[in-house]
Amino acid sequence: MRQxxxxxxxxxxxxxxxxxxxxxxxxPILVTIALFVLAYLFDFSYWFGAIFIxxxxxxxxxxxxxxxxxxxxxWRYQVFDQEIYIQHGILIVSRTLVPMIRVQHxxxxxxxxxxxxxxxxxxxxxxxxTHEIPALLNEEASALRDQISELARVEQDDx
Amino acid sequence: MSSPKRLHPAxxxxxxxxxxxxxxYALIPIIILFSNDxxxxxxxxxxxxxxxxxxxxxxxxWLRYTYIVEGDQLRIEQGxxxxxxxxxxxxxxxxxxxxxGIIHRLFGLTKVQIETAxxxxxxxxxxxxxxxxxxxxxxxxxxxxxxxxxxxxxxGEKPGLATKAISNKRLLIAGSTSGSFGxxxxxxxxxxxxxxxxxxxTVYTSTTRWLSSQAMEFLIVVAFxxxxxxxxxxxxxxxxxxxxxxxxxxxNELFITRGLLEKKQMTIPIKRIQAVSIKETxxxxxxxxxxxxxxxxxxxxxxxxxTETLLFPLLKKSDVPAxxxxxxxxxxxxxxxxxxxxxRGLIYYLLxxxxxxxxxxxxxxxxxxxxIILPIIVVLVSIALGIAQYRTASYHLTxxxxxxxLRLLSKETVMLKTKRIQAVEKSQHILHRKQDLANxxxxxxxxxxxxxxxxxxxxxxxxxxxxxxxxxxxxxx
Numbered sequence: 001m002r003q004x005x006x007x008x009x010x011x012x013x014x015x016x017x018x019x020x021x022x023x024x025x026x027x028p029i030l031v032t033i034a035l036f037v038l039a040y041l042f043d044f045s046y047w048f049g050a051i052f053i054x055x056x057x058x059x060x061x062x063x064x065x066x067x068x069x070x071x072x073x074x075w076r077y078q079v080f081d082q083e084i085y086i087q088h089g090i091l092i093v094s095r096t097l098v099p100m101i102r103v104q105h106x107x108x109x110x111x112x113x114x115x116x117x118x119x120x121x122x123x124x125x126x127x128x129x130t131h132e133i134p135a136l137l138n139e140e141a142s143a144l145r146d147q148i149s150e151l152a153r154v155e156q157d158d159x
Numbered sequence: 160m161s162s163p164k165r166l167h168p169a170x171x172x173x174x175x176x177x178x179x180x181x182x183x184y185a186l187i188p189i190i191i192l193f194s195n196d197x198x199x200x201x202x203x204x205x206x207x208x209x210x211x212x213x214x215x216x217x218x219x220x221w222l223r224y225t226y227i228v229e230g231d232q233l234r235i236e237q238g239x240x241x242x243x244x245x246x247x248x249x250x251x252x253x254x255x256x257x258x259x260g261i262i263h264r265l266f267g268l269t270k271v272q273i274e275t276a277x278x279x280x281x282x283x284x285x286x287x288x289x290x291x292x293x294x295x296x297x298x299x300x301x302x303x304x305x306x307x308x309x310x311x312x313x314x315g316e317k318p319g320l321a322t323k324a325i326s327n328k329r330l331l332i333a334g335s336t337s338g339s340f341g342x343x344x345x346x347x348x349x350x351x352x353x354x355x356x357x358x359x360x361t362v363y364t365s366t367t368r369w370l371s372s373q374a375m376e377f378l379i380v381v382a383f384x385x386x387x388x389x390x391x392x393x394x395x396x397x398x399x400x401x402x403x404x405x406x407x408x409x410x411n412e413l414f415i416t417r418g419l420l421e422k423k424q425m426t427i428p429i430k431r432i433q434a435v436s437i438k439e440t441x442x443x444x445x446x447x448x449x450x451x452x453x454x455x456x457x458x459x460x461x462x463x464x465x466t467e468t469l470l471f472p473l474l475k476k477s478d479v480p481a482x483x484x485x486x487x488x489x490x491x492x493x494x495x496x497x498x499x500x501x502x503r504g505l506i507y508y509l510l511x512x513x514x515x516x517x518x519x520x521x522x523x524x525x526x527x528x529x530x531i532i533l534p535i536i537v538v539l540v541s542i543a544l545g546i547a548q549y550r551t552a553s554y555h556l557t558x559x560x561x562x563x564x565l566r567l568l569s570k571e572t573v574m575l576k577t578k579r580i581q582a583v584e585k586s587q588h589i590l591h592r593k594q595d596l597a598n599x600x601x602x603x604x605x606x607x608x609x610x611x612x613x614x615x616x617x618x619x620x621x622x623x624x625x626x627x628x629x630x631x632x633x634x635x636x
Contacts, residue, residue: 001585001626082631094586099631102581127456128581128602128609 013135334394504616
C-alpha cells in the first residue's frame, strides 16, 4: 500500500458526476426562488434570498466544478490475481485491499446518468463489506466483472 | 424416513403469547380511550372476539405446522392463509440451539432454533415447542455430516476434550460488576414515568411533602437502600441468565449450556468463529477480570445490540491464555507485548473525545456561567478517556494472527486470523500524510454482515507492515 493503484477510472466519470451534481443543485435553486417569492408575498427582507444565492452559488461551484475532477484524480484501482486494490477520497484518502478469495459476488450497475456516457459502476461484495468502483467504460466494467468473478472462483475455505 | 411431525400442542400457547405481545401496544391506547366513554361493553366484546380469533388462529397454525427430516434436508410446512414450504439443507445449517423457557420446562419441552448463514433472519427456522428428546434427536440428526464425531452432551458417544464451568463466586462477581445497574435504573425510571399519570394527584403531593419534610440523613439512607436493591436485582439477573454456565470443547465445536430458569444450549462450530474478543469493562479492569466472547457468522441473536456470543461470562485476565489453550487452542497465542500508537497520534485521540465536551463547555460558559463546574468535569473525564484510548490502541502481529487492543470505554483485545479478515482499509487525511500516520480498518463477518475494528493513527510504517502481512501477493508495493 505504499504505491497507489495503477488504473484510473473512465474520464467521462467527471462529466457524469457534474451532471448529477447539476441535477442536485436544482434543490438550492428552488429554495432560493421560494425565498424570493415568500419575501415578495409576505413583505420581508430580500436579504435572506440574497444570502442564500451566495451560499448556493458557492455550493454549486464546489460540487459541480471542483469535487468531480478532484474525485476523479484520486480514484484509482488495480486488480491483481490475488486481490483488489482501491484508492479513493478527496480529503481523507482511503486505500482498501480485498482478497480475491473473500469476494462473494460482483455486480455491474448502470443508472440513467451513467448510461448517457456509456459508463457502468462495479460493485464488489465480500461477506462483510461492499466496495464500488463508480465509473468504468461499459465494456471495461463487464470485462472486469467477469475477470473478478473468474478469479474469485478459487476454492473458498469457508464463509 | 417418517411421516411429517407436528409440534407439541403447547406450541399453541406460544403462538397466543407472541400474538398478544404484538397486539398489546396497539390495543392498550384504544382500550383506555374507549373505556371512559361508556363503550365498556363493546370493549369487552372486542376483547372476547380477538381472543377467539387468536385461539382459532393458533389452533389452525399448529395444525398446519409440520416438519420432517428427509435425507439431507429439514422440510417445514406452515401457514394458515399463505402456506410456505421451506427446505433447509443440512450442510447450510450453521448452528442448532435448544432453548427451554419456564413454560417449556413445565412440560419437558424445548425450542429448537436452526440458524443458517447470512443476515436474512426470515430464512431461519424455529420449532417453538417439541419434546426434549425430540429436540436432542433433531440436534443430532441435522448436524453437519462431516461433524458426526462431535455429538451433543447427553448422547455421550464421545467425551468432550475440555470443560469449563463457572463457579458461583465468579458468577456473583460477574453480576456485581456487570453495570446492569444503570440499565435497571433507567427501566425503573421509565416505568415510574409511565405510572406517574395513574397516581392520584393528592397521593403524589402528600408523598413529596412527606419526603421533603424528612431529614437529609433519612433520604440518603433511602437512596442507599434503593441503590443496593437495584444492584441486587442486577446480580440476580446475571445469575439467572448465566447460572450453571458450562462450556465444552468437542473436536469441531463448542457446546455451551447456561441459564437457571431459561435453559439454553448452544453449539458453535469452530469453523464459524471469525474473531475472539477479550473485554475488560471499566469496573472489571482494575479487578483483573475479563469477559470472553467470539464473533460468529450467523449465530444466535439475543437482542439487536449484542452481536458477539459469550464464551465465558467472567474469568481472571491472567487465566485467559490457559482457558484458550484448553477450550480454543486455535486462538491461544496471546501476545505479551504490543506495538503502540506513536506519540504524535495522541493529539487526534484527545480531539476526538474532547471536541464535543469543549464545545459544550464554551456554550455553558456563555449561557449559564454559574454551572460551569459540570462541563469542566466532563472535559476532564473526556481528556482522561482520550489518553486511555491512546494508551490502549496497539497491535501485535504473528504469522497467522493479528491482535488488536482497542478501547471505546471498555478495553478490548481482539484476535483476528488472516483468512477471517474480509477487507483491510487504510485511510489518511492531509495531516496524517504529513505526519506519517494512518487509520486502519479491519472488517470481519458477523451475523449482521460485518463488524469493523478501527485502529486510529498508527505509524505509517506499522500500517504498511500490517498490509504486507495481509496482502496475498506477499511483496512490497
